[in-house]
Amino acid sequence: MSSLFRDDVANLARLARIEMSEEELVSLSNEFTVILDAVARVQEVAGADVEPTSHPLPLRNVFRSDVVIPSLTPDEALSGAPAQEESRFRVPQILGEEA
Amino acid sequence: MIHLSAAQMVAKLANGETTSVALTQAHLERINTVDADVHAFLFVDNEGALKQAAEVDAKRAAGEKLAPLAGVPLALKDVMTQKGIPTTAGSKILEGWRPPYDSTVVAKLKANNIVILGKTNMDEFAMGSSTENSAYGPTHNPWDLTRIPGGSGGGSSAALAAFEAPLAIGTDTGGSIRQPAAVTGTVGVKPTYGAVSRYGLIAFSSSLDQAGPCARTVLDAALLHEAIAGHDPKDSTSINAPVPQVVAAAKSGDVKGMKIGVVKELNGDGYQSGVRTRFEESLELLAAAGAEIVEVSAPNFEYALAAYYLIAPSECSSNLARFDAMRYGLRIGDVDGASAESVMNLTREIGFGREVKRRIILGTYALSSGYYDAYYGSAQKVRTLITQDFNRAFEKCDVMVSPTCPTTAFKIGEKSNDPIAMYLNDIATIPVNMAGIGGMSLPAGLAPEDGLPVGFQIMAPAMQDQRMYLVGAALEAALLTKWGAPLLSQAPALAGK
Numbered sequence: 001m002s003s004l005f006r007d008d009v010a011n012l013a014r015l016a017r018i019e020m021s022e023e024e025l026v027s028l029s030n031e032f033t034v035i036l037d038a039v040a041r042v043q044e045v046a047g048a049d050v051e052p053t054s055h056p057l058p059l060r061n062v063f064r065s066d067v068v069i070p071s072l073t074p075d076e077a078l079s080g081a082p083a084q085e086e087s088r089f090r091v092p093q094i095l096g097e098e099a
Numbered sequence: 100m101i102h103l104s105a106a107q108m109v110a111k112l113a114n115g116e117t118t119s120v121a122l123t124q125a126h127l128e129r130i131n132t133v134d135a136d137v138h139a140f141l142f143v144d145n146e147g148a149l150k151q152a153a154e155v156d157a158k159r160a161a162g163e164k165l166a167p168l169a170g171v172p173l174a175l176k177d178v179m180t181q182k183g184i185p186t187t188a189g190s191k192i193l194e195g196w197r198p199p200y201d202s203t204v205v206a207k208l209k210a211n212n213i214v215i216l217g218k219t220n221m222d223e224f225a226m227g228s229s230t231e232n233s234a235y236g237p238t239h240n241p242w243d244l245t246r247i248p249g250g251s252g253g254g255s256s257a258a259l260a261a262f263e264a265p266l267a268i269g270t271d272t273g274g275s276i277r278q279p280a281a282v283t284g285t286v287g288v289k290p291t292y293g294a295v296s297r298y299g300l301i302a303f304s305s306s307l308d309q310a311g312p313c314a315r316t317v318l319d320a321a322l323l324h325e326a327i328a329g330h331d332p333k334d335s336t337s338i339n340a341p342v343p344q345v346v347a348a349a350k351s352g353d354v355k356g357m358k359i360g361v362v363k364e365l366n367g368d369g370y371q372s373g374v375r376t377r378f379e380e381s382l383e384l385l386a387a388a389g390a391e392i393v394e395v396s397a398p399n400f401e402y403a404l405a406a407y408y409l410i411a412p413s414e415c416s417s418n419l420a421r422f423d424a425m426r427y428g429l430r431i432g433d434v435d436g437a438s439a440e441s442v443m444n445l446t447r448e449i450g451f452g453r454e455v456k457r458r459i460i461l462g463t464y465a466l467s468s469g470y471y472d473a474y475y476g477s478a479q480k481v482r483t484l485i486t487q488d489f490n491r492a493f494e495k496c497d498v499m500v501s502p503t504c505p506t507t508a509f510k511i512g513e514k515s516n517d518p519i520a521m522y523l524n525d526i527a528t529i530p531v532n533m534a535g536i537g538g539m540s541l542p543a544g545l546a547p548e549d550g551l552p553v554g555f556q557i558m559a560p561a562m563q564d565q566r567m568y569l570v571g572a573a574l575e576a577a578l579l580t581k582w583g584a585p586l587l588s589q590a591p592a593l594a595g596k
Contacts, residue, residue, distance in 0.1 A: 012463045012464055016416060017440065024456075032464075039406075039408050041402055042474070045399060046476070053480075053483040054479055056486075056533075057293055080197065082433070
């Protein structure tokens with residue numbers, strides 16, 4: 001029986017950069033007890049002798065020739081920006097005042 | 100005119116009986132009449148569609164050589180970027196965003212002069228089986244407006260079933276093309292992974308996502324399949340090989356001597372009786388058409404659902420990190436002195452819906468140190484076992500078949516508070532995505548107990564997509580003979596409109 005507690009969900013939400021209300025933390029942790037039990041079934045057959053598959057195609061590195069091709073103009077790239085300044089994305093403060 | 104197949108519309112365009120403008124206008128009028136009830140569309144591009152239609156009519160008048168589907172209208176799932184057209188993936192976090200570029204699928208549609216009517220509703224970021232997870236409200240099944248049209252591509256399937264478009268684009272990560280097709284009595288194909296470019300497809304689970312054609316007939320799906328498939332240097336996982344001859348296969352429908360493998364594990368308990376009745380009947384019709392029916396076993400399929408609900412959330416927790424409120428999309432809480440991190444946290448709280456958050460958290464957990472091997476690692480091993488099951492079965496048969504879904508369309512709201520019950524819808528469709536092979540759903544008739552459509556699923560080995568079309572065309576022809584008219588002529592909810 002696996003379970004996730006409210007504090008575990010709070011930590012995961014912090015890692016995933018999602019603010020969560022107390023109500024949401026509690027209800028998600030309740031749901032996860034059920035969901036984790038269901039998905040933990042994979043452990044029944046995943047023996048040490050089975051190779052993992054990460055992707056359906058057996059691809060190695062895929063290269064293209066190193067030639068310049070048309071790309072978005074600065075205006076196009078900025079067209080969806082929530083805020084911009086001097087042809088750049090304007091973003092909120094990343095480092096603290098003290099840094 | 101809107102009740103014709105795309106292939107029939109093509110014939111009328113070619114002999115001058117109609118024009119693309121007239122066809123497009125007829126579909127826009129239909130959308131205007133029924134979409135308040137169905138809610139298949141999130142955005143209707145009246146002006147753009149008519150302009151595109153006028154262009155193709157002019158080309159035809161000038162005697163230009165046109166692509167097979169030139170002038171036929173299409174509905175585009177809102178997960179595909181189209182330059183300048185609102186694209187939301189069913190999420191609030193992208194509300195109002197107009198992409199600065201075309202996805203490769205859209206570029207190919209435009210190159211084929213296929214007219215794009217608008218963007219169709221979907222579960223947010225394609226996470227769901229009912230379209231109830233759309234941030235913009237659910238889509239209603241044209242067979243019964245109180246029921247779900249499937250998901251995540253419920254807008255595309257409902258648009259087809261309501262005759263709002265003869266063609267649509269879907270994407271299929273765990274069944275999002277095939278399950279909506281099944282519950283709306285339409286045709287949906289998930290091609291082999293890598294057959295259709297993912298460039299401009301807003302990513303959910305990159306190793307599983309695959310775009311494909313949705314239509315009302317097998318031939319229409321094949322025509323659209325050939326229009327959108329092919330190698331794309333912009334997608335490093337795109338297959339660099341010739342596109343299988345699916346149109347020829349759909350026109351032939353010859354299954355004499357083909358071996359059709361019935362998957363023992365995808366039937367029986369948990370499958371609605373009417374679903375089983377229609378499935379058995381389809382097998383009899385295929386046998387009568389000259390196919391040999393054999394039984395095959397895939398013992399690891401029972402673990403596919405569990406593996407999927409680890410792999411897809413893991414990949415989505417990474418893919419959806421790009422919605423960070425910095426470069427495009429929603430930004431909340433950007434007040435003086437707010438940190439980038441707090442803006443991200445608030446934006447993602449408001450911008451993402453419940454199911455998306457649930458999966459991001461689950462994926463973050465499955466990938467976290469200390470749990471990685473037990474969850475994500477084990478799921479990857481199950482993926483290997485499922486592929487081995489397919490390989491073994493395909494030694495005994497040319498295609499594998501099953502019901503597409505365990506049940507017919509359920510009521511809107513019926514399963515929305517029970518994630519596990521909702522996930523069970525995809526039990527028969529998920530193995531195909533895990534192995535990266537092709538899968539098709541086509542209508543097998545109505546379940547006697549509720550009068551709702553049942554889907555028949557055909558699975559073919561990678562890069563053998565034409566086999567699905569051979570079998571699909573054979574079954575479709577046999578069923579049409581039996582019914583005397585296409586299944587959708589019986590759809591009741593919109594009669595009289």
